[in-house]
Each structure stands twice: as C-alpha cells, then as structure tokens.
Amino acid sequence: MKAVRRTRSLPALLLAVLALVLATLYAPGASADTSVSAIARALRQGPVYVDPAARDQLSAADADTLAARIKDADKPLFIAVLPAGYPTTDLFADLRSATGVTGLYGIRLGDRFDARADSSVMSVTARRNLVRSVRGEDAKSQLADFTDRALANMGGHAPRSWGGSASGGHGMSTTGLITTVAVLVAAGAGAYALVRRTRRRREEEQRAALERLRVVVDEDITAFGEELDRLDFHPSEPGADDAMRADYERALDAYETAKQRMGAAHRPEDVRPVTEALEDGRFSLAQLAARRERRPLPERRPPCFFDPRHGPSVSDATWTPPGGAPREVPVCAADATRLADGRDPVIREVDTDYGRRPYWDAGPAYGPWAGGYFGGGLLPGLLVGTLLGSMMATPTYAADYGTGYGDFGGGGYEGGDVSGTDFDAGDFGGGFGDGGGFDGGGGGGDFGGGF
Known part of the structure; x- marks a missing residue:
C-alpha cells in the first residue's frame, strides 16, 4: 500500500518541480539578463530587441513584422525597446561598442525615443530630423514610421550575422547542377539581348536628363557671371590688397571652370563638379565683399537651400515642406527674414512634365546638381522625405547617376560592417533626447534629466 502511494506521488512531485521551474523562468520580473551586452548579442542576431519588461509596448508579432521589414531592406537598422527605468548613462555609445556593427540605432525608452548613427550610415542632421518627425507617437506607430523613413534614407547593408543564404543541405546534386547549367545556357542569349536593350535605354534616359x-x-x-559683372572691382583700385585680388582671381577661375566642365559633361553625374565650382566662386565673392567693407570674414557655410543662387547661407532655420517633417536648412539672410515673418521662402523651381516644381521634387537628375552645392554629408538631412531624397537612397539611383550626393559613399566602414570599437564616439554621444528635442536635456552621456 505504501508502494502504491509512493508511485502515485512521483508524477505529482515531477509536475510540481516542473511548475516551479517554469514559474521561475517566465514569471514577471524574473531576473533575465537585460544588460547592454545581452541586448547587443540579440541585435547581432536580429534587428529588433524588446526588453521583457517592455513587452506591453511592442508585441512579439509587431516586433517580428518590424524585423522582417528591416531584413528585407538589407539595411543596418537596429531597434531596441526598453522600459522607462532602464539605466541610460552612455547607453548609445556602450551599445554601439558592444555590437561592434556600423549602423543606425533607435531606442524606445518608456514613452520616449531617440536614435544615433555612424556618420557613414546617416548624417547627424538626417538622424535628428527623422527622430523629430516621429516624436509623440505611440510605440507601434513610432517604430514603424521611423523604420520606413530610415530605410528610405540610410546607407549601408545588413550585417551578415542576421543570416544569409546558407543552405541546410549538403550541396547540389549532379543532376541539379546539369539542369541549372542547361537553363542558364538557354536563357543566356535572351538575357544578353535584354541587357543591351536596358543599357541603351539607360543611356538615352541619361542624355535626356542631362x-x-x-x-x-x-x-x-x-x-x-552677372554677379561678377556687377562687382565693380578692379585689382589695381585704391585699397585693394593681395587677399582681395586672390579672392577675385578664385571667383574668375571658378566661373571659367564651371563653363568648361559643363561643356564637357556627358552624364548627369558630371554636373556635380560644375556646381562645386560655382559654390566655391560665390564663397570667394563673399570673402571679397567682407574684405572691401572691412567686415569679419564669413565662415564657410553651404549655400541657401531654397536657391543656391542666393549665395552662401548666413544661418540655419526650421522649415517644414508641405506634407513633410520639420528640418533645419541653411538659409540666406533674405529667406531667413521671410521665414521669421511667416512668409514663404523664394524657392528654386524648374520645369518638369507636370509644370514648374521645386528642384527637390523635379526628378533624379537634380541629385548631382544639389550634391555639388551641399555635399554628401549635409544633403540627406535636407532632402529627407522628398522625392529626390527617396530616389537617391536607392541602389538604382547610384547606378544611373553615380554616388556621393548623400548616399553615404566614401570609404571606411560602411553600414553593416563589423568595426568593433573603431567608431567616432561623437556620433553616439550626447544625452538621450538630444537628437529629437526631448524636454529635460541631459548631458554627460545621459538620456536626460529627471531620472
């Protein structure tokens, strides 16, 4: 009788032990490892991490959807969802060091959100504008909107650790290999003809765009040239010195260089050196004017965003395009006054098939033109959310119009590359909220005040 009771009690004992183990593992507040190192390990395996204590912000299904979208885009975008009380000091820099992967890192912390990025993936201006554009949204909408906009405007590629095309088999069979080769040979002639037609069409499109x-x-x-004619400066005039003459010579050289380079242009991307020369020339004229008027020399700034013919900018101003997000743009003195008075700036419009449009909504050919004026590092933040900005973020654009206009080319570690701790700490510094204007400020690497 005792043996029977002992036999019946054994399953009950095992079930009790199993229940205790499960309760320990899955009970709310269980001591799961949520350190920065643990988050980094998770992000090296996939683009989205949700802290166990923050699962009410983003469901597992929504996290999987977000991760799939990022993987499909093949971009180094990392998203972490953390509880409000998570330690914040140097969080971005420490997380970037722990993952060792170049990319864009977005963190939802309680009801706040901010992001940091390697400059090879996204400029500081672009990142700040993106964060600002999703401020105040609920977690699901905010992360989805941030992801969509980031994927359209960031550079780089997904890290290999997220998984590739590895096969679970042991290789292709001989029969499969023969079949594959036969199919490729049969399709070769058609593919070659298609490539030739595509190439001819691309060349025709580029000629038309140019x-x-x-x-x-x-x-x-x-x-x-008209600015030079109105200048009324003579190198031998009274008061002219060597510095003034040098400014004047640089402006004349820039004018001649621009004409020569435009005459030799064969593709849209050949236009970038032309507008680079014009930008240099206008800055030389600004220096010359300051010397003649005995004013302090101007700092080197990009031209006015609304129309580079306005000359070098004098300040940055917040501007919101129709249907877009606010962003900081360089402006000339006249446009700065217009914006401050609540008026519209004087925008450079160009002819399109749909009438006159701002240059940033006129088509892909204007990327090289804008890139020469504003440079690759500044351009992504200025054009985020515009037609031209979206086009320039695609591989097709780079193939047709070249790289370097804000598409984050230029050597070094690209997005998705493993750089370890070899990264610019300045890209990941500052308090949480510096990139999106959260109240509370913060400093010293903290997320912000009040915690």
Whole structure:
C-alpha cells in the first residue's frame, strides 16, 4: 500500500518541480539578463530587441513584422525597446561598442525615443530630423514610421550575422547542377539581348536628363557671371590688397571652370563638379565683399537651400515642406527674414512634365546638381522625405547617376560592417533626447534629466 502511494506521488512531485521551474523562468520580473551586452548579442542576431519588461509596448508579432521589414531592406537598422527605468548613462555609445556593427540605432525608452548613427550610415542632421518627425507617437506607430523613413534614407547593408543564404543541405546534386547549367545556357542569349536593350535605354534616359539639367546649370552659370559683372572691382583700385585680388582671381577661375566642365559633361553625374565650382566662386565673392567693407570674414557655410543662387547661407532655420517633417536648412539672410515673418521662402523651381516644381521634387537628375552645392554629408538631412531624397537612397539611383550626393559613399566602414570599437564616439554621444528635442536635456552621456 505504501508502494502504491509512493508511485502515485512521483508524477505529482515531477509536475510540481516542473511548475516551479517554469514559474521561475517566465514569471514577471524574473531576473533575465537585460544588460547592454545581452541586448547587443540579440541585435547581432536580429534587428529588433524588446526588453521583457517592455513587452506591453511592442508585441512579439509587431516586433517580428518590424524585423522582417528591416531584413528585407538589407539595411543596418537596429531597434531596441526598453522600459522607462532602464539605466541610460552612455547607453548609445556602450551599445554601439558592444555590437561592434556600423549602423543606425533607435531606442524606445518608456514613452520616449531617440536614435544615433555612424556618420557613414546617416548624417547627424538626417538622424535628428527623422527622430523629430516621429516624436509623440505611440510605440507601434513610432517604430514603424521611423523604420520606413530610415530605410528610405540610410546607407549601408545588413550585417551578415542576421543570416544569409546558407543552405541546410549538403550541396547540389549532379543532376541539379546539369539542369541549372542547361537553363542558364538557354536563357543566356535572351538575357544578353535584354541587357543591351536596358543599357541603351539607360543611356538615352541619361542624355535626356542631362539636357534638362543643362538648362538649370546654364542659368546658374549665367547668374554667377552677372554677379561678377556687377562687382565693380578692379585689382589695381585704391585699397585693394593681395587677399582681395586672390579672392577675385578664385571667383574668375571658378566661373571659367564651371563653363568648361559643363561643356564637357556627358552624364548627369558630371554636373556635380560644375556646381562645386560655382559654390566655391560665390564663397570667394563673399570673402571679397567682407574684405572691401572691412567686415569679419564669413565662415564657410553651404549655400541657401531654397536657391543656391542666393549665395552662401548666413544661418540655419526650421522649415517644414508641405506634407513633410520639420528640418533645419541653411538659409540666406533674405529667406531667413521671410521665414521669421511667416512668409514663404523664394524657392528654386524648374520645369518638369507636370509644370514648374521645386528642384527637390523635379526628378533624379537634380541629385548631382544639389550634391555639388551641399555635399554628401549635409544633403540627406535636407532632402529627407522628398522625392529626390527617396530616389537617391536607392541602389538604382547610384547606378544611373553615380554616388556621393548623400548616399553615404566614401570609404571606411560602411553600414553593416563589423568595426568593433573603431567608431567616432561623437556620433553616439550626447544625452538621450538630444537628437529629437526631448524636454529635460541631459548631458554627460545621459538620456536626460529627471531620472
């Protein structure tokens, strides 16, 4: 009788032990490892991490959907969802060091959100504008919107650790290999013909784009020539010194260089050196004017965003395009006054098939034109959310119009590359909220005050 009771009690004992183990593992508040190192390990395996204490912010299904979207885009975007009380000191820098992967890192912390990025993946201006554009949204909408906008405007590629095309088999059979080769050979002639047709069509499209762009560039060259004519400066005039003469010579050289380079342009991407020369020339004229008027020399700033013919900018101003997010743009003195008075700036419009449009909504050919004026590092933040900005973020654009206009090319570690702790700490510094304007400020690497 005792043996029977002992036998019946054994399953009950095992069930009790199993229940205790499960309760320990899955009970709310269980001591799961949620350190920065643990988060980094998870992010090296997938793009989205949700802290156990923050699962009410983003469900497992929504996290999987977000992760799939990022993987499909092949971009180094990392998302972490953490509880409000998570330690914040140097969080971004420590997480970037722990993952060792170049990329864009977005963190939802309680009801707040911020992001940091390697400059090779996204410029500081672009990252700040993106964060600002999703401020105040609920977790699901905020992370989805941030992901969609980031994927359209960031550079780099997904890290290999997220998984590739590895096969679970042991290789292709001989029969499969023969079949594959036969299919490839049969399709070869058609593929070759298709490539030739595609290449011819691309060349025709580029020629058409260059001719449309030539009109705008010629207007820029003409406008700069008129500025030189109105200058009324003579190298031998009383009061002229060597510095003034050097400024004047640089401006003249820039004018001639722009004309020569435009005359030799064969593709839209050949326009970038033309507008670079014009930008250099206008800055030389600004220096010359300051010397003649005995004013302090101007700092080197990009031209006015609304129309580079306005000359070098004097400040940055917040501007919101129709249907877009606010962003900081460089502006000339006249446009700064217009914006401050609540008026519209004077925007450079160009001809399109749909009438006159701002250059950032006029088509892909204007990327090289804008890139020469504003440079690759500044351009992504200025054009985020615009037609031109979205186009320039695609591999197709780089193939047709070249790289370096804000598409984050330029050597070093690219997004998704393993750089370990070899990264610019300045890209990940500052308090949480510095990138999106959260109240509370913070400093010293903290997320912000009040914690």
